[in-house]
Amino acid sequence: MMVETKKIMWMVKKDLLVLWRHKPRLLSLFLFPIIMITLFGYGMGGTINNIPVVVVDQSQGPITDATLSAIKGNTLYDVKSITSDPNAGLAMVQNGQAKAAIILPTNYDNLNDTSQKSIVVDVDSSDQLAASAIIPATQGVFNQINQQIAEQKLQTTSTPAIGVTTNQVSGSSGNAFQSILNTINLQINKLYGNITYLDFLVPAIIGMTVLFGCVFGMGEIVAGERERGELARLFMTPTSVTTVIGGKIISKLVQETGRGIILIVAAIVLFGIIINGSIMLTILLLILGALCFIGFGIMISARVSSQEDFMQSVMPITMPMMFVSGVFYPIETMPWIFQKIAYILPLTYVNDALRAVMLKGAGVGDIWLDIVVLLGFTALFFLLGVTQFNRDI
Amino acid sequence: MKYAIETFDLTKKYDDFTAVDALNMKIDNKSIFGFLGPNGAGKTTTIKMLTCLVQATAGTANVAGYDIAINPNEVREKIGMVPQLVSLYSDLTVRENIDLCADFYGLPEDLKVSRAEELMELVDIKYAQNKIVKQLSGGMKQKASVVASLIHQPDILFLDEPTIGLDPTTKRVLWDLVEELNSEGRTIILCSHDMYEVELLCDEIGIINGGILAAFDTPRGLKDTMINEQKEKKSSKNSDVITIMDELRKEGGVEDTAAYDQLKDKIERKNRDLKELSVMISNLDENMLNHLNDIPSIHEIVEHDSGRLVMDIESSEESVSEIISEIIGQGGNITSISTKDPSLEDVFMSVTTKNKEEGVNDG
Numbered sequence: 157m158m159v160e161t162k163k164i165m166w167m168v169k170k171d172l173l174v175l176w177r178h179k180p181r182l183l184s185l186f187l188f189p190i191i192m193i194t195l196f197g198y199g200m201g202g203t204i205n206n207i208p209v210v211v212v213d214q215s216q217g218p219i220t221d222a223t224l225s226a227i228k229g230n231t232l233y234d235v236k237s238i239t240s241d242p243n244a245g246l247a248m249v250q251n252g253q254a255k256a257a258i259i260l261p262t263n264y265d266n267l268n269d270t271s272q273k274s275i276v277v278d279v280d281s282s283d284q285l286a287a288s289a290i291i292p293a294t295q296g297v298f299n300q301i302n303q304q305i306a307e308q309k310l311q312t313t314s315t316p317a318i319g320v321t322t323n324q325v326s327g328s329s330g331n332a333f334q335s336i337l338n339t340i341n342l343q344i345n346k347l348y349g350n351i352t353y354l355d356f357l358v359p360a361i362i363g364m365t366v367l368f369g370c371v372f373g374m375g376e377i378v379a380g381e382r383e384r385g386e387l388a389r390l391f392m393t394p395t396s397v398t399t400v401i402g403g404k405i406i407s408k409l410v411q412e413t414g415r416g417i418i419l420i421v422a423a424i425v426l427f428g429i430i431i432n433g434s435i436m437l438t439i440l441l442l443i444l445g446a447l448c449f450i451g452f453g454i455m456i457s458a459r460v461s462s463q464e465d466f467m468q469s470v471m472p473i474t475m476p477m478m479f480v481s482g483v484f485y486p487i488e489t490m491p492w493i494f495q496k497i498a499y500i501l502p503l504t505y506v507n508d509a510l511r512a513v514m515l516k517g518a519g520v521g522d523i524w525l526d527i528v529v530l531l532g533f534t535a536l537f538f539l540l541g542v543t544q545f546n547r548d549i
Numbered sequence: 550m551k552y553a554i555e556t557f558d559l560t561k562k563y564d565d566f567t568a569v570d571a572l573n574m575k576i577d578n579k580s581i582f583g584f585l586g587p588n589g590a591g592k593t594t595t596i597k598m599l600t601c602l603v604q605a606t607a608g609t610a611n612v613a614g615y616d617i618a619i620n621p622n623e624v625r626e627k628i629g630m631v632p633q634l635v636s637l638y639s640d641l642t643v644r645e646n647i648d649l650c651a652d653f654y655g656l657p658e659d660l661k662v663s664r665a666e667e668l669m670e671l672v673d674i675k676y677a678q679n680k681i682v683k684q685l686s687g688g689m690k691q692k693a694s695v696v697a698s699l700i701h702q703p704d705i706l707f708l709d710e711p712t713i714g715l716d717p718t719t720k721r722v723l724w725d726l727v728e729e730l731n732s733e734g735r736t737i738i739l740c741s742h743d744m745y746e747v748e749l750l751c752d753e754i755g756i757i758n759g760g761i762l763a764a765f766d767t768p769r770g771l772k773d774t775m776i777n778e779q780k781e782k783k784s785s786k787n788s789d790v791i792t793i794m795d796e797l798r799k800e801g802g803v804e805d806t807a808a809y810d811q812l813k814d815k816i817e818r819k820n821r822d823l824k825e826l827s828v829m830i831s832n833l834d835e836n837m838l839n840h841l842n843d844i845p846s847i848h849e850i851v852e853h854d855s856g857r858l859v860m861d862i863e864s865s866e867e868s869v870s871e872i873i874s875e876i877i878g879q880g881g882n883i884t885s886i887s888t889k890d891p892s893l894e895d896v897f898m899s900v901t902t903k904n905k906e907e908g909v910n911d912g
Contacts, residue, residue: 385636388602389697392630393653394622548603 184468191476204289204489206234210254212245213238217265219308223301227258232293234488242276249278249347251522252508255286255488258294267309272341281346282515284356286486291344302340309339348432348516355430358423359510360483362416366442367449367477367503369412371470374453377404379466382457397545401454408450409443416442432517441513441523445506448530451537452502458545477501482508502533550614553578553705553736554599558608561594561760568594570760571608576753581727581737583751583768585744587901591760592740593633596707599738600630613704626654629703631694633710633740639683643674643693646682647700654701661700668696672726688719695726705736712746724750744893754893756900764900771896776824778899779891790816823848824864825889826872830856831882840879846871856884 175182211227213220227233236254239245245257259276263269277294281287378401381387390400417439423429431438453470460466480494481487481503487495498504509526512518520527554576561569569591576582586592597603599612601621609618613627637646644665651661669675672692682690691711698706708727712720727750731737741747747754748768756764756771764771794803794813803809830837833856841847841860846868852859862868869888876883891899 384639385632385634386638388632389636389650390653391602392600392625392628393650393701394625394655395653548597 180465180468184472188472188475191472204285204486205231206489207232207256207286207290207486208236208254208488209233209256209258209290210237210239210245210248211235212240212242212257212259213264214240214242214260214262215265219265219267219301219305220260222304223260223264223297226297226301230293230297232289246278249280250516252280252512255280255283255486256290256294267305273305273339274341274343276343276345278345278347280516281348281351282356282511283486284351284353286489287346287351288353294344295342298340298342305339351515354427355515356511357484358427358429359514360481360507362419362423362442363445363481363503363506363510364478364483365419366412366416366446366506367474369415370408370446370449371453371456371474372467373408373411374404374450375457375463375466375470377408378454378457379460380463382460383462391547397547398542401542401545405447405450405454408453409446412446412450413439413443416446429514431514433513433519437513437520438510441506441509441527444527444530444534445502445510448502448506448534448537451534451541454541455537455544458541477503480504481506502530505529505533550578552576552611553580554582554610554612554738556595556599556608556610559595559598559605559610560607561591561598561603562606567760569598569757572757572760572762574755574762574765576736576738576755579731579734579736580752581731581739581750583747583754584738584740584757585742585747585754585897586757590757590901592757593709595757596630596709596738596740600628600707601625626701627703628705628707629698629701630707631691631698631709631711633713637682637690637694637697640681642679642681643669643685643696644678646693647678647697650697651700656701664700664702665696668699671729672696673722688715688722691715691719691723695723699730703735705738706730707738707740709740710742711739712741712743720746744897748893756897758901763903764896768893771893771900772891775891775896775899823861825851826860826862826869827885827887827889828858828860828873828876828883829885830858830876831884832856833858833881837876837879837881841872841875844872844875 175185209227211224213224224235224238228235237245237248242257242259245254245259248254249257257276257278259278261273261275263271264273264275275298277290279287279290378387387400420429420431420435420438424431456469457466460469476497479485480490480498481501482498483503487498487504490498505526509518509523509530512523512526516522552575554574556572556574559569559572560567572591572595584592584596594603598605599610599617601617601624605618609616611617612624615623615627617624637643638649641649647665647669648661651665656664666675669678672695674689674692674696677685677689677693680689682693685693695711711727712723715723724746727737727739737750739747739751751768753765753767754771755762764774766774791813794809794816797803798806798809833853838850838853838858841858842850846863846865848861848863850858850860860872862872869886873883873886
């Protein structure tokens with residue numbers, strides 16, 4: 157028994173010594189959980205706040221002021237703009253600057269107008285989480301406003317100075333009273349139809365799968381082959397780094413594009429996911445995303461000598477990227493620091509572009525910025541990967 | 550081209566550690582060169598530099614007539630390497646690995662097929678050409694690796710521990726192959742810890758230690774150097790003893806001068822060129838021993854037991870002939886004769902230990 161205990165203790169001691177002697181692994185061991193819990197706690201663990209919205213006010217007056225004050229006072233909203241042009245508000249939602257446009261009608265501040273005040277909320281339903289938070293919250297806000305307006309109207313009807321209104325009310329007192337109570341008609345307009353959480357999740361899951369497939373795959377076929385001496389066999393021949401890496405890129409690209417297409421087909425067949433935009437554009441985005449992540453994998457594997465080192469190098473980058481880049485949660489609702497981090501990570505742009513095409517039916521013109529940024533990342537990664545590639549075995 | 554490889558202050562540093570330190574050596578074209586050294590001495594790093602797998606920190610080398618720094622691709626076309634660890638793709642078949650290498654060397658399709666067939670037959674692996682590499686035995690993998698390394702018909706073949714872990718039969722097959730490849734005009738660079746293998750195959754040997762070339766010669770030359778060094782050492786010690794004896798005599802400390810002269814003569818004879826001769830005589834007897842004691846070229850009979858006679862004799866061909874003739878003349882029935890030379894392992898130990906004592910870093 158003592159001997160067995162000693163053996164077990166030796167195994168523990170050995171593993172700890174190995175860890176102690178590989179400082180990057182040790183650092184990763186402590187740093188990685190801190191990063192993860194921070195991202196979970198601050199990025200995902202809380203309630204949804206700061207959803208960007210635009211308010212369209214087409215009239216001026218105390219009710220508009222009270223409404224704006226109520227919206228601004230609600231932490232759920234982050235009012236990005238207040239405009240008087242409904243088309244401008246809608247455009248902000250369509251181009252992703254805001255998740256909803258709250259359009260107040262022209263008669264909003266006119267208490268003498270007995271017709272209903274139709275408030276239109278154009279919601280970006282492609283962001284299912286944001287939409288599902290905005291709709292009930294907005295309904296709550298306008299219920300309160302409705303109540304306030306009704307109270308004001310009742311006060312107005314009992315005042316002789318507004319006799320016309322009283323008359324109107326006395327004409328059919330029941331209907332008029334009802335119209336006072338139902339002053340506001342809130343019309344929710346889901347711009348992209350009823351999008352489920354699964355619909356919201358699928359484009360990002362595809363992006364995430366491509367990320368992990370490409371990055372870890374490149375680790376295996378570059379760092380792994382280097383470790384096993386297989387790369388040495390190729391570099392013994394009169395062959396350039398570019399040729400070897402080029403071959404690996406094409407091979408990985410074919411595999412990952414295939415994997416992405418299988419994922420899309422599976423999502424359509426099994427869960428009835430509908431792609432609102434062009435399937436070809438979706439596949440092209442997959443290819444671009446795969447190229448970008450392959451470049452990232454090459455950049456990291458260019459200088460590491462083993463798969464273990466590669467894994468330790470990429471994990472602290474890829475795992476946080478998964479949480480920060482809006483796979484599960486809208487980026488806009490995260491603390492500002494994570495939002496800033498998100499915009500320097502390529503997965504953010506892959507997710508954004510794939511969601512735009514698959515959920516909103518966007519075309520190249522709508523996602524050109526995502527494409528340009530991804531091309532930039534890809535070029536940078538390849539440049540660093542090939543120039544820094546250590547041919548020495 | 551006189552030299553297949555010529556290095557000029559070839560150096561490799563890893564941060565503060567110098568793995569190879571200003572290496573200068575010339576390896577004859579079409580020879581088999583054995584490259585020896587203790588673990589971490591800089592052998593593999595040198596080979597990696599010469600095969601353009603690692604860039605030199607300083608200095609350079611000409612391999613097959615090309616500078617490794619200026620024309621690495623020309624060097625790669627002229628060399629082949631069988632690495633210590635088999636570096637074939639383990640999930641591909643033997644043939645797929647060979648074809649991959651052939652295409653990486655840019656061989657035309659017809660040449661690729663004919664060479665692959667020819668080489669597979671040469672190393673007797675054709676029957677396993679469609680087997681996945683990871684399913685093969687160590688020897689088979691090594692044979693496949695040799696074929697992959699020879700597919701482009703290199704002028705220089707580097708073999709890094711090619712027979713490590715192989716059974717004696719497979720080892721011999723590979724040794725025969727090495728000799729055959731050399732006879733075809735290829736230069737072979739053999740890195741090995743198997744001294745028998747190196748001695749059997751190599752025309753010249755270089756011993757690297759602590760990144761420095763500690764010895765370079767033919768196997769015979771290395772042994773002779775060691776014998777001479779040992780003699781010098783012995784001679785120096787004996788001279789010291791004689792000096793002390795002379796001092797003692799001057800001081801009047803010697804009573805029996807005859808015994809003194811006899812002893813001094815014996816010590817002086819030890820300084821001469823001696824070597825050990827071992828003879829097996831089935832009918833060895835006292836008479837024969839007494840007779841042999843009178844032969845001047847026999848310095849000392851070290852051992853005589855069960856027909857085995859071990860003597861220190863003067864190191865010349867004539868003395869061996871004289872002694873053998875005397876034994877036969879005395880009716881001795883000789884069953885075997887051997888002289889003891891230092892082995893290559895002795896040379897290796899001597900060179901590497903000497904370097905260590907002189908403060909060479911063992912890296």
